[in-house]
Amino acid sequence: MARPSLGKLERQLVERVLRGDVLALGPFAREFEAGIAALAHRRFGIACSSGTAGLHLAVRALSIGEGDEVITSPFSFVASANCILYERARPRFVDIEEETLGLDPGHVSAAASARTRAILPVHVFGRPCKIAEMVDIARHNGWRLIEDACEAVGSSTHGQPAGSFGDVSVFAFYPNKQITTGEGGVVVTDDPDLAGLVRSLGNQGRDEEVVWLRHVRLGYNYRMDELSAALGVGQLQRRAELCAARLRVAWWYKEAMRDIEWLQLPAAGPHDEVDWFVFVIRLHREIDRDGVISALAATRIASRPYFTPLHLQPLYRDAFGYRPGDFPVAERVAASTLALPFWAGMTEREVEYVADALVRAVRPA
Numbered sequence: 001m002a003r004p005s006l007g008k009l010e011r012q013l014v015e016r017v018l019r020g021d022v023l024a025l026g027p028f029a030r031e032f033e034a035g036i037a038a039l040a041h042r043r044f045g046i047a048c049s050s051g052t053a054g055l056h057l058a059v060r061a062l063s064i065g066e067g068d069e070v071i072t073s074p075f076s077f078v079a080s081a082n083c084i085l086y087e088r089a090r091p092r093f094v095d096i097e098e099e100t101l102g103l104d105p106g107h108v109s110a111a112a113s114a115r116t117r118a119i120l121p122v123h124v125f126g127r128p129c130k131i132a133e134m135v136d137i138a139r140h141n142g143w144r145l146i147e148d149a150c151e152a153v154g155s156s157t158h159g160q161p162a163g164s165f166g167d168v169s170v171f172a173f174y175p176n177k178q179i180t181t182g183e184g185g186v187v188v189t190d191d192p193d194l195a196g197l198v199r200s201l202g203n204q205g206r207d208e209e210v211v212w213l214r215h216v217r218l219g220y221n222y223r224m225d226e227l228s229a230a231l232g233v234g235q236l237q238r239r240a241e242l243c244a245a246r247l248r249v250a251w252w253y254k255e256a257m258r259d260i261e262w263l264q265l266p267a268a269g270p271h272d273e274v275d276w277f278v279f280v281i282r283l284h285r286e287i288d289r290d291g292v293i294s295a296l297a298a299t300r301i302a303s304r305p306y307f308t309p310l311h312l313q314p315l316y317r318d319a320f321g322y323r324p325g326d327f328p329v330a331e332r333v334a335a336s337t338l339a340l341p342f343w344a345g346m347t348e349r350e351v352e353y354v355a356d357a358l359v360r361a362v363r364p365a
Contacts, residue, residue, distance in 0.1 A: 001302045002176035002278070005242055005344040010234035017226045025203075028229035033186050035236045036171060039153070040163035042188035044195035047224035047232075048202050051150035051172025054185035055083035055120075057222060058146045058168040061197045064089050064117050070146070071111050072120040073103050074311045075330040080122050080148045081310050090320075092116065093311050095327040100269065102129020104329070108137050118144040123152035123162050125306075126178070126277040127268060131157065131165045146170070150185070153178050154243055154275035163188055168198070176343075178275045179235035179242060181228040243275050245344035250276050252348050253340070256355035262287060262362065264336075279342035280306050282333070287362055289338060295361035301354055306339040 017028065029047045037045030048054045064070060066088035072081055074093040081091040094111045097104040101124040108119065121134045131147065138145040147166030149155075153173075155162045163169040168189045173181040187198050196208055203210070205219025235242065254265050264282040268274040283289055289305065296303045309330045311322035324331065340354055 001304060001339065001341055003343045003345060004175045004180045005238075005245070006180075006231075007234075007238065009237060010231050013230040013234045014227055017230045023226050024223060026226040026229070028226050028233055029224050032181070032224070032229045032232040032236065035233065036153070036186040037188050039236075039239075040149075040161050040169065040171070040188045042164060042169070043190045044188065044192065046187045046195060046198045046202060047229060048185045048187060048222045049224055050183050050222075051170055051174070051185040052079040052083065053202065053220070053222040054170035054172070054187045055079055055146070055148065055150075056086050056220075057187055057198045057201050058170055059083050059087050059089070059118075060201055061168065061194055062118060062144045062146070064144075067115060068117040069113060069115045070118045070120050071103075071108055071116060071143075073122045073124075073330075074309045074327050075101055075124060075307055075333060076122040076148070076310060077150070077307065078310060078313065078315075079150075080120060081316070084120070089117070090115075091120075091310075091316075093322075093327060095329045096124075096333065097130070098329060098333060100127055100129045101125065101333060102127075102131075103134065105130055105133040105137060108134075112141065116141070116143060118146055120146040120148060122148040122150075123155065125266065125280055126152050126155050127266070127274050128152060128155055128157035128162050128272055131162075135165055144168075151177070151277040152275075154239065156273045157269065158271045167191065168194055173232060173235075177277060178246065179232065179239055181224065181232040181235070184224050184228045184232060242344050246276060246342075249342060249344065249346045249351060250279055252346075252351040253279055253342075253355065256352050257281070257358070260359065276342070278306060278339050280337050280339045282336040283338055283362075285332075285336060289336070292338065292358070292361045295364075296354075296357055299357045301357050302341055304339045305334070306337045307334060309334050 033045035033047040068089040147169035149163040150172035152162035202222035205215040205217040262284040
């Protein structure tokens with residue numbers, strides 16, 4: 001489905017760490033978090049061990065806890081809802097809209113209650129959701145806004161980068177992301193108090209002085225190691241190259257499949273710049289998607305549904321009693337999605353091979 005694009009620079013930086021004496025809490029972590037903060041136009045960045053850890057730190061730092069509710073999307077990776085459960089709060093799902101696949105602003109108010117403390121919108125597949133409207137809703141209601149930009153590093157809307165909107169925002173750098181640290185994330189914010197609290201929480205509850213074995217609050221081991229951070233610094237330095245390569249692969253896909261009437265291609269909004277995280281098409285509802293996946297697999301081409309709605313995951317059905325039909329747009333979209341192989345190093349020939357195989361899988365000769 002994806003391969004990281006790692007070159008000579010990343011290897012040199014990782015080797016520099018291995019030749020030194022610092023494997024944690026070192027200069028590469030500080031350089032990487034500063035670089036991500038600058039990319040998002042934020043004052044502070046705090047590197048952590050994963051996007052999931054970053055989302056948990058955001059919820060914890062905003063003092064969201066038992067009995068509170070957070071409005072979020074059912075069409076996302078599970079971490080964006082699980083991070084709320086970690087603090088014994090409740091995710092309050094709202095249906096998505098089909099243009100961006102993000103939260104539908106028109107449904108948010110109806111889902112709110114006296115216990116609503118925050119809203120957690122998600123930028124899906126790299127395309128920004130209607131985040132400016134989410135900011136307005138949060139401000140009007142006095143809620144905090146946690147921006148899940150884990151899939152959207154490098155994307156922007158109306159000239160403003162993803163990750164620049166929330167009280168606190170989170171990026172992730174798993175190997176299939178636009179840039180990778182192997183495992184890792186960065187939390188960004190403009191609030192110095194929030195930044196200090198997030199850093200303390202992710203470093204076992206130490207205070208800003210980081211006195212050895214002194215812990216001022218309950219914290220977690222969510223630090224990013226220096227090897228991962230060095231990898232990230234190299235990837236950041238190559239970001240323009242990697243982004244251009246991914247855009248080229250996306251363009252090849254669109255050219256190869258632009259005249260196919262039974263699928264919908266991913267598209268950026270008129271005011272968006274999108275660095276795609278994955279390349280997800282949508283099939284016509286009459287097409288047997290599972291059959292297509294099996295047919296592609298027979299030609300050694302990987303493909304996946306993306307995503308299964310969170311409210312229909314066993315955990316959330318058992319805990320909250322959700323049923324099919326509760327969020328019809330998310331369910332309809334989820335039933336049609338198909339992620340195709342996508343990474344910066346794909347060749348035009350490989351893209352054409354996938355497109356031809358897809359046509360044969362749907363319309364066999």
